[in-house]
Amino acid sequence: MGILDKILLYIALSPAFLYRKLGVNMLHLRAILTAKLTMDNRRVSSINQKRAKVDGKEKRKSSVFLFFGSFLMGLMFLYCFFIAPGMTMQLTLFFSLYIVVLSLFLITDFTTVLIDVRDNQIILPKPVNDSTFVTARLIHIGIRLSLIAIPLVLPSLIAFIIMHPFAALLPFLLMVLISSVVSILLINAVYLIILKITTPEKFQSIISYIQIAFAIVIYGSYQVVPRLGIKANLGAVQLDQLTWPMFFPPYWFAKSCENLSVLNFGGGSSLYILLSLLSPAVSVYLVVKYFAPSFNSKLGLINASAVESSSVKEGATKGLKTRKKFSISERLAGIFTSDGGERAGFMFTWKMMRRSREFKMKVYPSIGYTVVMVVLFFFNSKASLGDIAEMTSKGKLMIIMSIYFFSFVLINAINRLPYSDKYKAAWVFMTTPIERPGVLISGSVKAAILVFYLPLAILMIASGIFIAGYQLLPNIILGCANILTISSLIAFINLRKLPFSESDSNDRQGKNTLKIMSNLLIPAGLGFIHYFIFDKIWVILASTLLAVTISWLIFYSIKKLRWSEIK
Amino acid sequence: MEPVISIRNLNKSYGTKHVLKDISIDILPGQVIGYIGPNGAGKSTTVKVICGLLQDFKGQVTVKGIDIRKDPVGVKSIIGYVPELAELYDVLTPAEFLNLMGSLYNMPKTLVDERIDTMLDAFGLMGNKDQSMETFSKGMKQKVLIISGLIHNPDIIILDEPLSGLDANSVIMIKELIERLARGGKTIFYCSHMMDIVEKVSDRIILIDDGRIIADGSFEELKRNQGEGASLEKIFANLTSNGEMHEASGKLMQMFEKE
Numbered sequence: 001m002g003i004l005d006k007i008l009l010y011i012a013l014s015p016a017f018l019y020r021k022l023g024v025n026m027l028h029l030r031a032i033l034t035a036k037l038t039m040d041n042r043r044v045s046s047i048n049q050k051r052a053k054v055d056g057k058e059k060r061k062s063s064v065f066l067f068f069g070s071f072l073m074g075l076m077f078l079y080c081f082f083i084a085p086g087m088t089m090q091l092t093l094f095f096s097l098y099i100v101v102l103s104l105f106l107i108t109d110f111t112t113v114l115i116d117v118r119d120n121q122i123i124l125p126k127p128v129n130d131s132t133f134v135t136a137r138l139i140h141i142g143i144r145l146s147l148i149a150i151p152l153v154l155p156s157l158i159a160f161i162i163m164h165p166f167a168a169l170l171p172f173l174l175m176v177l178i179s180s181v182v183s184i185l186l187i188n189a190v191y192l193i194i195l196k197i198t199t200p201e202k203f204q205s206i207i208s209y210i211q212i213a214f215a216i217v218i219y220g221s222y223q224v225v226p227r228l229g230i231k232a233n234l235g236a237v238q239l240d241q242l243t244w245p246m247f248f249p250p251y252w253f254a255k256s257c258e259n260l261s262v263l264n265f266g267g268g269s270s271l272y273i274l275l276s277l278l279s280p281a282v283s284v285y286l287v288v289k290y291f292a293p294s295f296n297s298k299l300g301l302i303n304a305s306a307v308e309s310s311s312v313k314e315g316a317t318k319g320l321k322t323r324k325k326f327s328i329s330e331r332l333a334g335i336f337t338s339d340g341g342e343r344a345g346f347m348f349t350w351k352m353m354r355r356s357r358e359f360k361m362k363v364y365p366s367i368g369y370t371v372v373m374v375v376l377f378f379f380n381s382k383a384s385l386g387d388i389a390e391m392t393s394k395g396k397l398m399i400i401m402s403i404y405f406f407s408f409v410l411i412n413a414i415n416r417l418p419y420s421d422k423y424k425a426a427w428v429f430m431t432t433p434i435e436r437p438g439v440l441i442s443g444s445v446k447a448a449i450l451v452f453y454l455p456l457a458i459l460m461i462a463s464g465i466f467i468a469g470y471q472l473l474p475n476i477i478l479g480c481a482n483i484l485t486i487s488s489l490i491a492f493i494n495l496r497k498l499p500f501s502e503s504d505s506n507d508r509q510g511k512n513t514l515k516i517m518s519n520l521l522i523p524a525g526l527g528f529i530h531y532f533i534f535d536k537i538w539v540i541l542a543s544t545l546l547a548v549t550i551s552w553l554i555f556y557s558i559k560k561l562r563w564s565e566i567k
Numbered sequence: 568m569e570p571v572i573s574i575r576n577l578n579k580s581y582g583t584k585h586v587l588k589d590i591s592i593d594i595l596p597g598q599v600i601g602y603i604g605p606n607g608a609g610k611s612t613t614v615k616v617i618c619g620l621l622q623d624f625k626g627q628v629t630v631k632g633i634d635i636r637k638d639p640v641g642v643k644s645i646i647g648y649v650p651e652l653a654e655l656y657d658v659l660t661p662a663e664f665l666n667l668m669g670s671l672y673n674m675p676k677t678l679v680d681e682r683i684d685t686m687l688d689a690f691g692l693m694g695n696k697d698q699s700m701e702t703f704s705k706g707m708k709q710k711v712l713i714i715s716g717l718i719h720n721p722d723i724i725i726l727d728e729p730l731s732g733l734d735a736n737s738v739i740m741i742k743e744l745i746e747r748l749a750r751g752g753k754t755i756f757y758c759s760h761m762m763d764i765v766e767k768v769s770d771r772i773i774l775i776d777d778g779r780i781i782a783d784g785s786f787e788e789l790k791r792n793q794g795e796g797a798s799l800e801k802i803f804a805n806l807t808s809n810g811e812m813h814e815a816s817g818k819l820m821q822m823f824e825k826e
Contacts, residue, residue: 344670347663348656355658355699424654428715430620432671433644500656 002064005037008143023131032128032136037143071151073101073218081159087168091254094156095179099250102183104214105148107190107207141184149180168261175253178280182249185283208357216368252276332450337443341434342559345443349417349499353451356500358421363452366412374402389468396534399464399472403479404527406456410487411519413452417444418497419504426501437498438561444499445491445558453483474540475530481547482526488554490519495558496567569632571596571723571754572617577626579612586612587624588778596722599745599755601769603762603799605807609778610758611651614725617756618648630723644672647721649713651728651758657700661692661711664700665718672719679718686714690737705732713741724748725756730764742768766799776807 013019013033016026080093153176160172194206256276259269329350337343353359378398387395429440457480464472494515533539570593577590587609594600604610615621616628619639628635630642656664662683669679687693690710700708709732716724726745730738745768749755759765765772766786774782774789782789786799793802804812 431648433640
């Protein structure tokens, strides 16, 4: 347990008499919470720990990371206090952002907290009474929440103290508390609705898609919102004169905060205060009354062994689907790979990439980021489709940018290939007679290129022809060939591990970011050169040929990698 | 007869821990070896050496005349290894996983497909052929593992606790399969803690303790040395513990009685 957890746990457990009154066994409560918080902090597998000890430092800092992550996010909220005039406007913006960000943070973080199916096997068979169990879960959620919420609010709190009268501080804190509770119940409701409309097996993948979308939205909004904010003249907006904010909880919170600070209870203001105070109560009631009864039983079903019966039913249709997919990937494998190990690596990676939730979580967001970047770039440069069609210098820059920007997705995917939480299953590559492990890697990289770049390349060629006709084709094709070179080069430099054979750990992350950053220099450099030869058709054709040849040579050397060269 | 596996003075250390101490074994074709020993005796380490997974050992190991240090890949292609409690890529279906294994063993696709069907059918998994293994029970996964070790029709089969999680019918089937494979000339190396099964399936039992071989012979021979009528469990206990476990259980009971 980290120091932060210890402090929070101490605070949470201090009203012991209250818990005892509720029938909670304090010994159990403390034991469960200590174990849970310790696990949260070590959310890495046993193997990693072994490695961490070899390095001489243990990783027990994930709560600290979380704390600083949300603190950085909290700094962004300061924006509300700078662009908006007046407390109501500032706080309405702040509470809206706070509830959205907190809920999304919680969705990412809470899957492991709320849905720890191990509880069913480990804690429930022990003589632990229900109120202890429920209290432990609530306090656990509370502590996780504080670890996110406190740093998230901290910067805004400071700004608030500086900008507003001291009397407003207490109402502000109260409203923060209320909006945190509302956020929790909001995600609870989201969870429950997802559980209601889908099968438990799909639940986790839906949650991960939400997480992916969250990452993209956050990224996009921090890119876009500041630009919009400057343009919008908030000073001219009078929230009080509009009717729609009245139905908007963040507005209630802002209003109540303002009114409570000056002790104004007249007319409409007490209505907002009442609404604010009631909103957590109402949401608790809704969750408990309508959602909770089915929640626990369904939550139990997420346990893999319990879904056996339902998945057998699906078996028939599922089977057909796999067989169909099989033929597409197999046909591609037949074209692009040679027999044996390379094809095995290709087929294997193809399926793992498309099915492993973990891989998708790590790679799909980068697609979103890249789209956001390209779109932003497009608007910032004020280029138009006409620029692209006429290939003005602005248009050229736009074309180059989009071609090379999208290589980031592929680079990210390739760098992720060696990692998997199922890394232990890589024993199959050790016990089988593989002469040169390089063939597995090259098959694997080819699969990544086909999955992550082929559709994009086709899309770019098609839209290129659509916008500017065939004149653009040589350049787009050179771009694609260059990206082939870039990805094979990066695979050759970075991939010295078998596909999905390494566990992912936090301490690698820092190095990885650095590595990816340096990887990005390669497409940037090639894009730069491409820009200058854009109009020289013969140079373009020659370069395309060169790029294809180089990629082929690099793939050849990847295939020749020996066991001694594999880490 | 030429031994199919020959181990000479095998020594292996992990850091300062000396795990295997001068192990020498000759295994003839068609033998079923029951390889037993207490936890931590060095069974899995021996297996890993024979499979070509560990290279930094001292001594000489040849499999079918191939020096394991010179050509581990050649050795791997004639061995079928079913590891204990192994992980699987469970987002794959059995058909896909076994296809992967087949390709890694350099088998032609048509042959792999044919064998997958036959073997899945024999293990009663045909209905689950195209389901992701995420929902499989432990026994179902174990069956897939066993198939993956046999799919390339290896001459040497190394089974590490292969029956864990299997139901009674599957156990009977595996036992029969082991007998038949051995009769057909396959060499089987069987590691297990289940003494009654080792006693029945193996025609030679090697008992190791603390990295040394302390008994080697058929069950009959072991009985002759240890007294008629003894079960393998008794022999195992006599040789590896000097009755310590009786003492230990006695201590445990005393502890409870104090309450």
